[in-house]
Amino acid sequence: MASFYGIDLKSRLLLGTARYPSPAVLERAIKASGAEVVTVSLRRESGTGRAGQSFWSFIQALGLKVLPNTAGCHSVKEAVTTAHMARELFDTNWIKLEVIGEADTLQPDVFGLVEAARILCEEGFEVFPYTTEDLVVADRLVEAGCKVLMPWGAPIGSARGLNNVYGLRSLRAHFPDIPLVVDAGLGVPSHAAAAMELGYDAVLLNTAVAEAGDPVEMARAFALATEAGRAAYLARPMEPRDMAVPSTPLIGKAALGD
Amino acid sequence: MKIFLNDDAHEVDPGTLAAALDTLGYGGRKIATAVNGRFVAAAARLRTPLADGDRIEVVAPMQGG
Numbered sequence: 001m002a003s004f005y006g007i008d009l010k011s012r013l014l015l016g017t018a019r020y021p022s023p024a025v026l027e028r029a030i031k032a033s034g035a036e037v038v039t040v041s042l043r044r045e046s047g048t049g050r051a052g053q054s055f056w057s058f059i060q061a062l063g064l065k066v067l068p069n070t071a072g073c074h075s076v077k078e079a080v081t082t083a084h085m086a087r088e089l090f091d092t093n094w095i096k097l098e099v100i101g102e103a104d105t106l107q108p109d110v111f112g113l114v115e116a117a118r119i120l121c122e123e124g125f126e127v128f129p130y131t132t133e134d135l136v137v138a139d140r141l142v143e144a145g146c147k148v149l150m151p152w153g154a155p156i157g158s159a160r161g162l163n164n165v166y167g168l169r170s171l172r173a174h175f176p177d178i179p180l181v182v183d184a185g186l187g188v189p190s191h192a193a194a195a196m197e198l199g200y201d202a203v204l205l206n207t208a209v210a211e212a213g214d215p216v217e218m219a220r221a222f223a224l225a226t227e228a229g230r231a232a233y234l235a236r237p238m239e240p241r242d243m244a245v246p247s248t249p250l251i252g253k254a255a256l257g258d
Numbered sequence: 259m260k261i262f263l264n265d266d267a268h269e270v271d272p273g274t275l276a277a278a279l280d281t282l283g284y285g286g287r288k289i290a291t292a293v294n295g296r297f298v299a300a301a302a303r304l305r306t307p308l309a310d311g312d313r314i315e316v317v318a319p320m321q322g323g
Contacts, residue, residue, distance in 0.1 A: 020321075041321065042317040042318065042319060053318065056318070071323065077295065085291075088297075088300060
């Protein structure tokens with residue numbers, strides 16, 4: 001069972017709620033994924049607009065744990081203020097902290113991230129930092145008070161999978177007791193399985209499901225892959241070898257040669 | 259006086275943030291607010307006076323990844 005800030009979860013798949021063809025498809029995809037945590041955000045709303053209110057009703061009806069994000073924030077001040085607004089709106093101390101440093105790759109500004117994480121942890125937030133696989137940054141985030149780390153697999157929405165398997169494996173080895181979530185960049189279920197086979201506690205994805213031809217079926221596929229990857233990790237995979245080893249024993253083989 | 263709400267200019271009577279939000283159609287809504295880049299909690303809106311030229315941000319729940 002995965003555990004984040006004292007909350008135990010049976011599902012190791014966290015699902016984003018953006019970019020679905022319709023609210024009905026989103027609802028069915030969430031159910032098919034088995035996710036118990038969904039990510040949400042906040043955006044400007046006019047005095048006559050009702051989109052935010054109807055989305056809020058939709059989220060409440062799901063009865064799931066919500067993880068608000070600070071998506072689109074490029075400075076510490078912006079991210080911290082957004083976190084405050086999210087805490088009030090969604091009535092949770094959980095915050096997926098994003099401080100974006102580069103527009104083309106949406107790469108985290110790890111310097112701003114550590115600074116914002118320190119401020120928010122001191123204010124009682126339970127921070128899920130969207131970070132890179134850099135070990136030293138991860139150390140700083142843990143020192144700042146983060147009890148979960150969320151390294152990227154690849155740039156957000158890129159569907160490239162795990163760009164740096166070595167880095168992710170190192171992070172897992174370096175932090176055996178910190179819950180680790182691969183967040184962003186997954187494109188197909190095998191990417192999720194690969195992350196789970198590395199011993200990651202969970203995966204967080206959005207676009208791979210939302211922009212699939214059939215989001216509901218893709219959500220189900222990701223759920224199966226996440227579970228398969230976790231089971232494989234617990235079953236301790238064999239080590240790769242350079243040379244072939246026959247799987248069928250040679251002892252007792254009939255002598256039929258010349 | 260003139261205030262800016264989500265970058266749009268509005269003329270409102272001098273008063274609090276809560277009063278301005280009511281005037282502009284946000285009464286009873288699920289929103290969060292900031293004034294000049296600083297978060298203002300819902301409970302503090304009644305005692306937060308606005309000044310001419312203040313910049314208000316009003317956000318609501320939205321889909322996110």
